[in-house]
Amino acid sequence: VRSVKEGDTEVLVPVPEEGANFAPSAAPVFFNPVMEMNRDISIAATSAFLKRMESDPEKTITYVDALSASGIRGLRVANEIGIETTLNDWSEDAYQLILENIEKLGIDGHTFARHKNANVLLHEKHFNIVDLDPFGTPAPFLAAAARSVIDLLEVTATDTAPLCGAHLNSGIRKYAAIPLNNEYHSEMGVRILLGRIARELSLHDKAMIPLLSHATRHYVRTYLHIRRGAKQADKMLKKMGFIAQCECGNREIVYGLAVHVRDKCSLCGKENIISGPMWLGELHEPEFCDETIEELEQRNCGTKEMSVKMLQFCRDELDIPMFYEQHLLCKKLGVSASAIDTLITALRDNGHKASRTHFSGTSFKTDAELPDIERIIADIR
Ligand code: SAM
Numbered sequence: 001v002r003s004v005k006e007g008d009t010e011v012l013v014p015v016p017e018e019g020a021n022f023a024p025s026a027a028p029v030f031f032n033p034v035m036e037m038n039r040d041i042s043i044a045a046t047s048a049f050l051k052r053m054e055s056d057p058e059k060t061i062t063y064v065d066a067l068s069a070s071g072i073r074g075l076r077v078a079n080e081i082g083i084e085t086t087l088n089d090w091s092e093d094a095y096q097l098i099l100e101n102i103e104k105l106g107i108d109g110h111t112f113a114r115h116k117n118a119n120v121l122l123h124e125k126h127f128n129i130v131d132l133d134p135f136g137t138p139a140p141f142l143a144a145a146a147r148s149v150i151d152l153l154e155v156t157a158t159d160t161a162p163l164c165g166a167h168l169n170s171g172i173r174k175y176a177a178i179p180l181n182n183e184y185h186s187e188m189g190v191r192i193l194l195g196r197i198a199r200e201l202s203l204h205d206k207a208m209i210p211l212l213s214h215a216t217r218h219y220v221r222t223y224l225h226i227r228r229g230a231k232q233a234d235k236m237l238k239k240m241g242f243i244a245q246c247e248c249g250n251r252e253i254v255y256g257l258a259v260h261v262r263d264k265c266s267l268c269g270k271e272n273i274i275s276g277p278m279w280l281g282e283l284h285e286p287e288f289c290d291e292t293i294e295e296l297e298q299r300n301c302g303t304k305e306m307s308v309k310m311l312q313f314c315r316d317e318l319d320i321p322m323f324y325e326q327h328l329l330c331k332k333l334g335v336s337a338s339a340i341d342t343l344i345t346a347l348r349d350n351g352h353k354a355s356r357t358h359f360s361g362t363s364f365k366t367d368a369e370l371p372d373i374e375r376i377i378a379d380i381r
Helices: 033-052 072-081 092-105 118-124 139-148 160-164 168-175 185-202 230-237 286-298 304-316 326-333 340-349 370-379
Strands: 002-006 009-013 062-065 084-088 111-114 127-132 149-157 206-215 220-228 240-245 251-255 273-279 354-357 360-366
Touching: 002 033, 002 072, 009 072, 009 092, 033 072, 033 127, 033 149, 033 206, 033 220, 033 286, 033 304, 062 072, 072 084, 072 092, 072 111, 072 127, 084 118, 092 111, 118 127, 118 139, 127 139, 139 149, 139 185, 149 185, 160 168, 160 185, 168 185, 185 206, 185 220, 185 230, 185 240, 185 273, 206 230, 206 286, 206 304, 286 304, 304 354, 326 360, 326 370, 340 354, 340 360, 340 370
Parallel strands: 062 084, 062 127, 084 111, 127 149
Antiparallel strands: 002 009, 149 220, 206 220, 240 251, 240 273, 354 360
């Protein structure tokens, strides 16, 4: 093992043996330094959420890192935030490393190690905050997490190919939905994951309010405020739905689970491709993005600049399903692309809402319909 420092926390992590496969998943205990940004944002977001809950200082808040590996994520929560933390992994090597890390950090008063199947642990006990950070898909853990969680559910998914439709059948099996792999596949992945989580929560008469959701090429991460009650769950499910996409670029967003989705494009009459069911509601709460940015600014973290920038994009992007890719539209129209901010200004000047998006630097979100967008792009020159 070797020692690494992330934030204010020094943790022992495995060093792959000489000549061994260097993939993080090939090590006896998993550690991926590339996920530092994910963890930095996680600490900031968890802390921002706790500040919202501070009304009852007597209340003990419990947090579980259900799939801990070295424990680095949960150890940072215990050490940098200080709430009651449970670290769990079913691997013996990981469990021993977690115990060593807890002792080394001197946080054994409020930090507990568990050596169980995560699903067993989550079925045995309720936690205020549940964090799932698995290899690949979180799908096998969602039922237990939805049952256990009281206030905040934090989920990572690294199986972007199934989520985004690149591995279609795997995505259908894991998420009980049909994704579409086109220009907005990264947002598709987030919405397919959130749709699956919403349906797991509704089983327990729970609802989610997404506070922050972000995607990179390698993962999707989301922070969901949990509310209790059948009425809340019913209201949440109204934000589920489908997207009918035509090859001409036109898309129709259809809310509801038992609804008629038009199979022909309303613009050109060609066959629509239908994806879903998926979450069509909000991905972020702008105030929460701001509160998380404030936490990042105040904390020690290696990815501060990048993380703040990404959260600003999340905060400022329109919460309308599915961004448009400027280059694709320009190719269709046979014109060259302009700076994305020029296009956004033009859309706004024409009376539409428009914003950039954290999903892609060459894309935008707008409430304008396709014919208006195309006319505005063509008129820029
Ligand atoms: N959260 C860690 C981090 O930030 O470095 C990474 C966790 S790693 C991607 C996933 C871990 O889950 C592995 O250590 C694996 O042993 C553990 N795991 C997989 N299935 C499990 C299960 N059913 N119960 C408990 N642990 C499990």
